[in-house]
Amino acid sequence: MSAEPGDRPSPNDPSWAAAQVHPGVRAAAAWTWRLLILAAGLYALGKLFLFAQEVFVPVAVAILLSALLVPLVxxxxxxxIPRSVGVLTAxxxxxxxxxxxxxFVVQQLIVGIPRMSGDIADSISKTRNWLETGPLHMDSENLRNVSNDMIDWLKAHEASIATGALDTATVATKLVTAALLTVFLLIFFLYDGHRIWEFVTRIVPSAHREHVRGAGDAGYRTLQSYVRATVLVAFIDAVFIGIGLAIxxxxxxxxxxxxIFLGAFIPIVGSVAAGSLAVLVALATHGWFTAVLVVVVLIVVMQVEGHVLQPFLLGRSVKLHPVAVILVIAIGLMVAGIVGGLLAVPLLAFANTAVSFRPQEGLDQDWLLEEPVDVSGGENP
Structure with missing residues (x-):
């Protein structure tokens, strides 16, 4: 049965213009302006993070450390053991x-870099001789000048290389301030995190408040699994690669x-960068053959990590696609440098679980978010 002419929209009707647009174009336009708003919001958050990173970085580090220490508390x-005593102990x-x-690491650097400069100087001389007498037959005078300049620079700056980063009073002051703020926040996150989370979520409309709190609980549980597994994987990587380097x-x-341990906290990118530095040290001090063996050690350990350790320790709840990991690390590095790259993947893991949270999952309260139990006989403050 055909529609009556009177049922068709009139050109003067506001719905008539919308009806002339293909549904696919309308859907694309709707997605586009929403994605643009999300991108603008993320950009604004990134700028805000950079503006107040002296505050936000300790907050983020304290949250990560709390996720690691909550099981111990x-x-x-x-x-x-009273919760306050447990928190302070942890x-x-x-x-x-x-x-x-x-x-210990700083002491090793101060002692090791001057010693290593002599090995690097020998490697530069050997490389220069090979370039002169080998199949390339490069000009000896230019090579000699370049290598001598490099050796002189190493000898002149070996002390500053070892200790220069630690001599800046401004950097030291910022590090001490950030460390104290992190400790302060960590203590309260571990002891009174449930009240902090409830207070923060009061800005959410009451109709959605419980859902947001449940999503936060689920995301924090995922963050716990991620941090614990990452620490264990980083420790195993560092130990086995260190054994190979020592041999x-x-x-x-x-x-x-x-x-290598710190680099493992930035998946893929950090491991490659730290491993490349180990290869360069081996190349500079022992030559090509040792450097190739170091590459073999790195490949074996990384394969065991990627195919055995991470799937076993992380599981499906924290599993992230490598493409998503690479993209979010790149964005984090562009927005906030090394700190952004360090925090990008934990933030993605948290958001991935929190966004997909459903109330019917019935997650139990987490140790950080639950009401502290006073075992001393008194009332909680």
């Missing part, structure tokens, strides 16, 4: 380990292990 509390032990590790007698094994 919960375990201590289940063993009848925080003091963590920062004592970090401080001891950094002190090959590559200098500065401990500093390289520390860099």
């Amino acid at each position: 919960g375990w201590l509390e289940r063993h009848r 925080v003091v032990a963590t920062f004592a380990i970090i401080a001891a590790g950094l002190t 090959l007698r590559v200098p500065m094994v401990m500093p390289l292990m520390a860099l």
Whole structure:
């Protein structure tokens, strides 16, 4: 049965113009302006992060550390230790380990770099001789000038290379301030995180408040799994690569292990960068053959990590596609440098779970978000 002429929209009707547009074009336009608004919002958030990074970076680091230490605090509390004591114990032990590790690595750098400069000078001389007498037959005078300049620069700057980054009072002051702020925030996140989260979510309309809180719980649980697995994977990578470097007698094994451990927190990109530095050190001090062996060690360890450790430790709940990881790391590096690259993947893991959260999943409260249990007999403050 055909429609009556009177049922058709009139050109004067506002719906008539919309009806002339193909549905696919309307859908594309709707998606476009929404994506543009989202992109503008992300850009504004990135600029805000850069403007106040002295505050936001400690907050982010404290959240990551809280995700790592929450199980320890919960375990201590289940063993009848007051929550306040458990929180202080976990925080003091963590920062004592970090401080001891950094002190040891810095000492190794101060001792190792001057020693390594002599090996690099020998490698430069050997390379120059090969370029002169080998199949390339390059001009000896130019090569000699370049190599001598490099050797002189190394000898003149070996002390500043080892200690220059630590001599700037401004940098030291910022690091101390950030560390103190991180410790302060970490203590309160571990002890009173549930009240902080409830207070923050009060800005959400009451009709959606419980859903947002549940999504935050789910995202934080994913963040816990990600941080714990990343720390374990980074430790295993550093140990086994360090064993390989020690067997090959590559200098500065401990500093390289520390860099490999830290690099693992930036998936793919960080591991490649830290591994490349180890290869360069081996190349400069022991030549091509040792450098190739270091590459073999790195490939074997990275394959075990990618195909065994990460799938087993992370599981499907934190699994992210490599393309998404690379893109989000690139965006993080462009927006906030190394700090942005470090925080990009944990943020993506959190957002991936929080956005897909459904209330019927019925997730239990997390140790960070649950009401603290007072085992001392008094009331909670």
